[in-house]
Amino acid sequence: MAITKKQSAALAKQVFEYAPAPESIDHVKIQPRYGLFIGGKMVEPHSKKHFPTINPATEKKLAEVAEADEIDVDRAVKAAGKAFESWSHLAPSQRSRYLFRISRILQERARELAVVETMDGGKPIKESRDVDIPLSAAHFFYYAGWADKLEWAFPNRKPRPLGVAGQVIPWNFPLLMLAWKIAPALAAGNTVVLKPAETTPLSAMLFADICMQAELPPGVVNIVTGAGKTGSLVVSHPGVKKVAFTGSTEVGKLIQKQLAGSGKKLTLELGGKAANIVFGDAPLDQAVEGIVNGIYFNQGHVCCAGSRLLVQESIAEPLMEKLKRRLSTLRLGDPLDKNTDIGAINSRAQLEKIQGLVESGIQEGAELYQPECQLPEKGFWFPPTLFTNVSQSYRIAREEIFGPVLSVLTFRTPAEAVEKANNTPYGLSAGVWTDKGSRILWMAEHLRAGVVWANTFNRFDPTSPFGGYKESGFGREGGIHGLAPYLDLN
């Protein structure tokens, strides 16, 4: 019997919402309780304290992790200091071999890591599978290659390692940020004490296991879990010679104050309020993809997210229509489902922050758009959100929301676009969409942002330096530039 056109379309809609395609979690073994990774083995914390880490999509407890106190942090730094003596004198080619080995194990255990990252952090499995884990492995692979070529990286200098690096990382890309921090530090001959974020410690716990599997000498990598207090202990410990922090501008400022006069080297990678600038001659359909990827990737929990959309007024109408249509096709739901585009918000606190800022946007007079979207009952969720009629002075145009919320502003000329884009305390990234090559170069020259993407957004590569201007921080991670902060080059 022939199916009518209408029946066919109705059926299509129903079926192409896609049957659930959950990634299996059978191969993942999460322990009920984790200790601290100090001196090459998992040890019980002196504090005797543990705290739970939950799955933000279900609010179910996944495991308990240790809360490191002053004595725990001291033990970790001392273990790192002891390991530094031999690690820094190891033949550089040997350091390479360890890093290559870690990179290989990351690839071998990619599925397990991706699932844990998604369960602990709420990001869609397709992102942890296709972005976080492969890039993490790529970072170790890249810096493994530099370990025995430091003198070629910095000709006519005498690159020497600094000592123990204290590193504090955020919850938005847990394993990737760990890789950004640990890989260059180890390649340069330092040892590390790393503190993962309190809401996403599990992939770091798996990484501790990988260090043991790679037979990395004890103490070269130490991982202490805990909240802000623990992080503060790590960066202020006198045995730490170099501090690297990725996180909020607020905490970054505190750290900078804390370290003033200590002689410690510091790099900060902080917040952002990036402008994604679309000119009238841009390839619109691809620009729409770039806008979506810029702000809805990882639920907008991205420091370089394109959270301000600057559109040339002449194309604002068709672009907004295309963008709204595209938003309606985004799938929000179970992060472990392979077809999910938008996962769970990382924590209740973050969800409340997003809700508060969105509320302020409505209050201040911006026009809200959210596609029809059913939010699961349990867990922390926020629908993809778009604000039009936004003024530069609104909080949603100035403050980092760190959620799936886009503020749309318009401009008339390239000069105005630059002026508006730069009118922020931040300066981490920017995007330019145009068919005109010369305009891309002109914009890149005038935008005060560490990264300027042309006709794309949120693309990362280990060979490419990343970092900010102004209140987005200083120092670069990635590429040769990423080695310098971990070396004494005088």
Add this chain to the structure above:
Amino acid sequence: MATALSLTHLGSLMRGVRSVDEVGAEQRAAELAKRSIKKASKLWALDLAIRCMDLTTLEGSDTPGKVTALCAKGIRPKPGDATIPSVAAICVYPARVPDAATHLKGSTVKVASVATAFPSGQSFTSIKVTETEDAVKAGAHEIDMVIDRGAFLSGDYQHVYDEIVAIKEACGNAHLKVILETGELGTYDAVRRASILAMAAGADFIKTSTGKVQPAATLPVSLVMMEAIRDFVRETGRPVGFKAAGGIRTSKQAIAYLVLLYETLGSDWMTPDLFRLGASTLLNDVLMQIEKERTGVYQSPDYFTID
């Protein structure tokens, strides 16, 4: 019913067609190809793939016997299994249209004929028009014409446009699918321009390829054409169909096209009236996958008839 636009400065209008970013288009297509289609979704997608299929034979060696066999296969893809639907159309050369028309009479399967000096299109417009008229007279419900790529690439958009208008007229009530032969156009910008041109000239469908040139249909090229359709519908309100042809041999590929279609043009396009897959060897793989989904095991190829 389409009305052809009368345009005097077609060339400059064509140059004003919005550009496509190659990297972005390919990235988006690759991302959509990762959608995971399982179980009920998969079965329904495969069923739709058959209902939207133009089962094709376009060989110099085509005979009445070969076409007869293909028609039988198209009407009843799996003998003894009435749950498997018929294909949308049988696609043949003009000379084989009478054979197909005879054997498809009384079925839901349409007769599609390539025309206009397929596959190169390098002939006189008068001959192309005559060929189209004769194919329709012989019983073709659908005409798959090729555009004159020589004219298109030399910038003579007017000639391409006029020819499509003329063929559309020669089609009468028959549906017109316009083949862009994207493998010869070189860039996505050109594909987008050709898509807009063909739709403006009155095409009922735009189609990627003849199957005689490599590369034939690809996901990014299909994405670019679907986006052009989306923009055209937005401007004019007239829905235009899309046909992917050439190199689609596996169920997995067919499903990837359906996902692309769904996410770009939406569920309204998921019907044989607006979507076709041109293929000669895809059908048996789809049948095999349906059997696998239903029973959980793969069957030997010997259980599927060779047309």
